[in-house]
Amino acid sequence: MSKPSFVYVTYIRTTPEKVWQALTDPATMKKYWFGAFAETDWKPGSPWTLKFDDGRVADAGEILESEPPKRLVIRWRNEWKPEIKAEGWSRCTVTIEPLQGIAQLTIRHELEGEGTKFIEAVSGGWPRILSNLKSLLETGAVAYETKA
Amino acid sequence: MVDVSKFKPKTVYVTYIAATPERVWRALTDPAFSRLYFFGFAVDVEPRQGGVFRLLYPDGRTHISGQVIEWSPPRRLSITWLVKGMKEFAELPECLVTYDIEPSGEAVKLTMTEAHSWDVPESILSGGRAGWPAILSSLKSVLETGKPISIKMEPPKEMMEAVNQILITKPCKK
Numbered sequence: 001m002s003k004p005s006f007v008y009v010t011y012i013r014t015t016p017e018k019v020w021q022a023l024t025d026p027a028t029m030k031k032y033w034f035g036a037f038a039e040t041d042w043k044p045g046s047p048w049t050l051k052f053d054d055g056r057v058a059d060a061g062e063i064l065e066s067e068p069p070k071r072l073v074i075r076w077r078n079e080w081k082p083e084i085k086a087e088g089w090s091r092c093t094v095t096i097e098p099l100q101g102i103a104q105l106t107i108r109h110e111l112e113g114e115g116t117k118f119i120e121a122v123s124g125g126w127p128r129i130l131s132n133l134k135s136l137l138e139t140g141a142v143a144y145e146t147k148a
Numbered sequence: 149m150v151d152v153s154k155f156k157p158k159t160v161y162v163t164y165i166a167a168t169p170e171r172v173w174r175a176l177t178d179p180a181f182s183r184l185y186f187f188g189f190a191v192d193v194e195p196r197q198g199g200v201f202r203l204l205y206p207d208g209r210t211h212i213s214g215q216v217i218e219w220s221p222p223r224r225l226s227i228t229w230l231v232k233g234m235k236e237f238a239e240l241p242e243c244l245v246t247y248d249i250e251p252s253g254e255a256v257k258l259t260m261t262e263a264h265s266w267d268v269p270e271s272i273l274s275g276g277r278a279g280w281p282a283i284l285s286s287l288k289s290v291l292e293t294g295k296p297i298s299i300k301m302e303p304p305k306e307m308m309e310a311v312n313q314i315l316i317t318k319p320c321k322k
Contacts, residue, residue: 010285012297143166143254
């Protein structure tokens with residue numbers, strides 16, 4: 001049996017460097033992540049926290065791998081919904097591949113243990129966030145600002 | 149008409165688009181639009197339940213052929229989907245492709261669901277899992293920027309091997 005996981009691929013007319021910048025710069029994140037932003041120095045071994053716009057901690061973990069502008073791996077646990085937090089740690093792997101004038105962005109989010117709630121939550125969240133990210137990079141504006 | 153209750157969702161792709169449901173519907177059903185984002189294929193669909201659905205190569209040959217199961221503009225389009233353009237696929241059962249269009253905040257949520265009526269191997273699903281993100285990313289770009297994203301893509305090797313294997317053993321045709 002493979003582990004519970006979610007995979008999402010999107011193609012963005014931009015460079016891998018701009019995708020990397022958007023994924024790691026808190027001010028840019030806030031625009032497409034419904035106000036949420038990360039606090040970390042993005043170095044392997046460093047702590048990583050994802051906060052809501054009001055400062056509450058949404059998720060927390062550790063940077064496992066960081067190879068700008070190609071690959072980022074985060075050990076990731078939900079911190080604000082007890083029933084999701086109870087499912088424990090996940091691993092989020094971000095890969096950015098350059099194609100001709102296009103960046104292919106792949107998010108693979110895998111739960112370390114068993115459960116369905118965490119993967120259900122990220123399956124709903126990632127398409128919103130990444131659709132907004134694509135719109136922001138291609139048009140300068142997000143697709144919508146309604147909270148996730 | 150096929151019994152849709154036998155089809156189980158195997159691949160789902162969701163994207164949010166800054167457009168109206170009507171424009172997304174048009175992008176899904178208009179040949180000039182689909183040529184831009186669907187690897188150059190023109191959609192040719194009879195606008196009614198039971199109508200013929202096809203995706204055509206630029207020279208007019210049929211790549212995909214099917215039947216309209218639900219035609220509910222601008223909310224839901226459901227079609228059966230049979231690959232005609234590649235002879236290796238002749239022995240495979242049809243699948244069911246459904247587009248759901250829902251308003252979501254200022255945007256539109258487009259959900260593509262590919263469902264199958266048989267125990268389809270992961271290797272065969274790999275084709276759609278590679279293709280749909282490219283097609284629907286490009287559709288979103290066409291609607292938001294006027295410009296498609298052209299991605300060159302070959303059918304995954306593992307899928308072609310699996311399809312050829314089925315061609316030899318033919319478990320699907322009763």
